[in-house]
Amino acid sequence: MRRYYTGMMIGYTIFLIYMMFYGSGREASEIGYIQINPLQTVRHFCGDNIKLQDFMVNIVGNIFAFAPVGWLGILFKKLFKIGPLAIVFMIAISIIEFLQYYTGRGTADIDDIILNTFGMLLGYATIKLFTAINAFNFRTYFYEEEFETAVA
Numbered sequence: 001m002r003r004y005y006t007g008m009m010i011g012y013t014i015f016l017i018y019m020m021f022y023g024s025g026r027e028a029s030e031i032g033y034i035q036i037n038p039l040q041t042v043r044h045f046c047g048d049n050i051k052l053q054d055f056m057v058n059i060v061g062n063i064f065a066f067a068p069v070g071w072l073g074i075l076f077k078k079l080f081k082i083g084p085l086a087i088v089f090m091i092a093i094s095i096i097e098f099l100q101y102y103t104g105r106g107t108a109d110i111d112d113i114i115l116n117t118f119g120m121l122l123g124y125a126t127i128k129l130f131t132a133i134n135a136f137n138f139r140t141y142f143y144e145e146e147f148e149t150a151v152a
Contacts, residue, residue: 021106031104035108040111066117067122
């Protein structure tokens, strides 16, 4: 399973980076845009004059696009703990938002960081749930080394 997930995550990461810098008709601008007021963008897309499709792409999309990142513990066992995963994710997504500002391809938006982090946390909660109920035999994968150490 780990081998397949590695390939999927590499492809998915490339797809996400493409979408963040080139997708949806993004073109480079000489001016970088930044939005630092928390939840301003969320409030905008929850307004009366917003189409459902725009809400789904900008709010729901920003959440669920990053849910698979919460599963990075499959690849890196140190990221199976929320602290290290959250720190690595927040640094990575902040760098990406800064690069969007610096390159003029998109807006560096604090709400993107908030929504993306929420999505990652949903993914993390999902893998923890799957591990607790032993779906997909996750418990064996994550605790195999600990069990072998305890027996030896």
